[in-house]
Amino acid sequence: MIIKILGTGCSKCKQLEKAVIKAIENLGVDANIEKITSINDIMDYGVMMTPALVIDDKVVSSGKVLSIDEIQEYLV
Amino acid sequence: MKWKNEWKILLLMIGGFLIAFFMPMNSIRFQNAIMESLYMLKEYAQLHVILCLLPALFIAGAISVFISQAAVIKYLGAKAKKVTAYAVASVSGAILAVCSCTILPLFSGIYKRGAGLGPATAFLYSGPAINVLAIILTARVLGMEIGIARAVGAIVFSVVIGLIMAFIFRKEEQEKVNKQIVMPEAEVTRPLWQETIHFGIMVLILIFANWGKPSVDSGLWAAIYNSKWIITAILGILLGIVLNKIFKMKLWKILTTAVAVVLVYILFKGNPIFTFVTGIIGLSYFTSTSEGEMGDWFSSTWGFAKQILPLLFLGILIAGSFLGRPGHEGLIPSEWIVKLVGGNSIWANLFASISGAFMYFATLTEVPILQGLIGNGMGKGPALALLLAGPALSLPNMLVIRSVMGTKKTVVFVSIVIIMAAISGVFYGMIF
Numbered sequence: 001m002i003i004k005i006l007g008t009g010c011s012k013c014k015q016l017e018k019a020v021i022k023a024i025e026n027l028g029v030d031a032n033i034e035k036i037t038s039i040n041d042i043m044d045y046g047v048m049m050t051p052a053l054v055i056d057d058k059v060v061s062s063g064k065v066l067s068i069d070e071i072q073e074y075l076v
Numbered sequence: 077m078k079w080k081n082e083w084k085i086l087l088l089m090i091g092g093f094l095i096a097f098f099m100p101m102n103s104i105r106f107q108n109a110i111m112e113s114l115y116m117l118k119e120y121a122q123l124h125v126i127l128c129l130l131p132a133l134f135i136a137g138a139i140s141v142f143i144s145q146a147a148v149i150k151y152l153g154a155k156a157k158k159v160t161a162y163a164v165a166s167v168s169g170a171i172l173a174v175c176s177c178t179i180l181p182l183f184s185g186i187y188k189r190g191a192g193l194g195p196a197t198a199f200l201y202s203g204p205a206i207n208v209l210a211i212i213l214t215a216r217v218l219g220m221e222i223g224i225a226r227a228v229g230a231i232v233f234s235v236v237i238g239l240i241m242a243f244i245f246r247k248e249e250q251e252k253v254n255k256q257i258v259m260p261e262a263e264v265t266r267p268l269w270q271e272t273i274h275f276g277i278m279v280l281i282l283i284f285a286n287w288g289k290p291s292v293d294s295g296l297w298a299a300i301y302n303s304k305w306i307i308t309a310i311l312g313i314l315l316g317i318v319l320n321k322i323f324k325m326k327l328w329k330i331l332t333t334a335v336a337v338v339l340v341y342i343l344f345k346g347n348p349i350f351t352f353v354t355g356i357i358g359l360s361y362f363t364s365t366s367e368g369e370m371g372d373w374f375s376s377t378w379g380f381a382k383q384i385l386p387l388l389f390l391g392i393l394i395a396g397s398f399l400g401r402p403g404h405e406g407l408i409p410s411e412w413i414v415k416l417v418g419g420n421s422i423w424a425n426l427f428a429s430i431s432g433a434f435m436y437f438a439t440l441t442e443v444p445i446l447q448g449l450i451g452n453g454m455g456k457g458p459a460l461a462l463l464l465a466g467p468a469l470s471l472p473n474m475l476v477i478r479s480v481m482g483t484k485k486t487v488v489f490v491s492i493v494i495i496m497a498a499i500s501g502v503f504y505g506m507i508f
Contacts, residue, residue: 008180011383039184039480048149048185063146 001031001075006042006062007051015065016051023071031075109397109407116396116444117389124216126349130356131282132212133384137377138278139208141369142271143171149182152190152199161191162198166234169203179203180473184480193481194242197489198234200477204467205230209384213443214463216286218450225504226463233464233496240492245485270322277318281311285352305348312337312355325362325370333358384439391441395448402451414453417462420505422498428458429497432466433490442466457505465497 003020007013017035024031036042036054045054049063053071060074100106148171150156151164165186172182179200187196204210206227215223287304290297300307316334319325337354344350363374399413400406417424437445442463450459469490478486 011379039180039476042181043184043188043480046185046189048182048190050181 004034004054006036013051112400113393113396127285128216141372161195165195165199169206194238197241198238202230202234329362387438392444395444399448410452417454417458420455420457424458425461425498425501429461429465432462433469436470457501460504461497461501
């Protein structure tokens with residue numbers, strides 16, 4: 001599974017990244033995390049508010065920092 | 077050792093060493109500047125932190141948690157009516173731009189996928205300028221008129237700038253990408269009136285707790301000033317009721333805070349600051365230990381505090397050492413400032429708006445910098461010009477804007493902003 005975190009590098013994006021790493025550890029799933037930081041690339045996902053979470057090329061959330069529990073639900 | 081990776085660190089060390097080595101300890105001007113920066117820090121700590129910044133942080137935190145940003149973005153989509161899009165773009169910065177990380181993605185989103193170039197530039201321009209924290213601090217430190225002029229100027233000019241941009245580039249119809257915009261999901265289901273009451277009370281607390289002593293000792297303003305702590309206390313009680321009834325905060329938590337506040341009031345009679353702080357501590361403790369909305373509110377408030385306060389602290393020290401407090405000189409002689417941005421000439425306004433446009437201001441640091449400049453003889457017009465051009469633009473963000481809409485549009489946008497800011501400065505300087 002490929003997980004992408006879209007964000008220009010602000011503190012919320014880093015929070016989301018930490019939460020995602022934690023969620024993956026908790027579940028023990030096999031996943032690659034990619035960070036997308038260029039605005040134009042972020043736009044290609046149609047996301048207007050960062051941070052956003054993309055799982056297997058599908059935007060699952062944008063504009064907020066998800067909690068670890070919420071991320072785990074998306075990962076299952 | 078790999079010099080390729082280490083040379084920057086070495087350069088920094090050499091720079092730091094040279095500064096320390098040649099520090100002009102005996103120069104009176106230098107000694108004054110150091111003292112000035114500390115005086116200015118103290119002034120902020122005493123006057124602006126507890127009654128102004130702390131409540132403002134809670135308000136900003138509440139905006140980012142309780143207001144549905146998705147509901148606003150919907151008006152900036154590709155199908156939105158033009159008039160609505162401009163109107164929403166010009167004022168929505170107050171809600172959407174509380175975090176700098178949302179401005180640029182939103183701008184390019186509106187430009188490429190949404191309502192188009194005009195509304196996008198309107199948003200880009202007004203967003204940073206009508207940030208709630210920035211307006212509150214501007215009004216508090218630099219005076220009410222300039223705080224209001226900043227907000228109103230930003231909103232009005234953003235629409236004008238957006239329209240000019242859309243007109244100049246009307247032929248370059250943006251090819252619409254078919255891909256749909258992913259709208260952030262609306263999470264907030266709370267009726268608007270409940271949130272309005274919550275905000276209203278917090279804003280009123282901010283206003284009344286900061287009510288300044290009027291110059292005359294009678295009349296309505298003086299009456300309000302004399303009873304400002306009673307009014308603030310009543311508002312505090314109302315806030316407690318709202319938190320309990322609407323946000324379902326447990327009654328014992330609110331009563332505990334209330335009892336603590338009353339105790340501190342009795343112990344430190346005559347010093348309302350302690351009482352106010354106790355209220356804030358109570359609110360912080362019980363929101364931070366709550367789950368759900370209340371917990372989110374605190375963590376977002378705390379996030380802003382962590383993000384903004386260190387930068388503001390540094391900004392105050394630097395502004396203090398370079399410019400000094402009003403009426404005192406820092407490293408830069410006052411005559412220079414008077415020569416460059418004193419009075420209200422077109423040249424002074426233009427200089428202020430150009431330097432503001434290229435300079436980078438970390439959130440809120442424009443306020444102490446301007447305070448220093450005004451105190452050293454900067455005119456009111458140029459001050460507004462700098463406020464209107466400054467936070468919206470900086471060299472680094474011009475580069476990002478350029479990567480989104482190209483060199484030509486960026487140059488036009490920057491020039492329009494500079495010219496408009498200078499013109500509004502001239503007018504403001506003539507009136508006040």
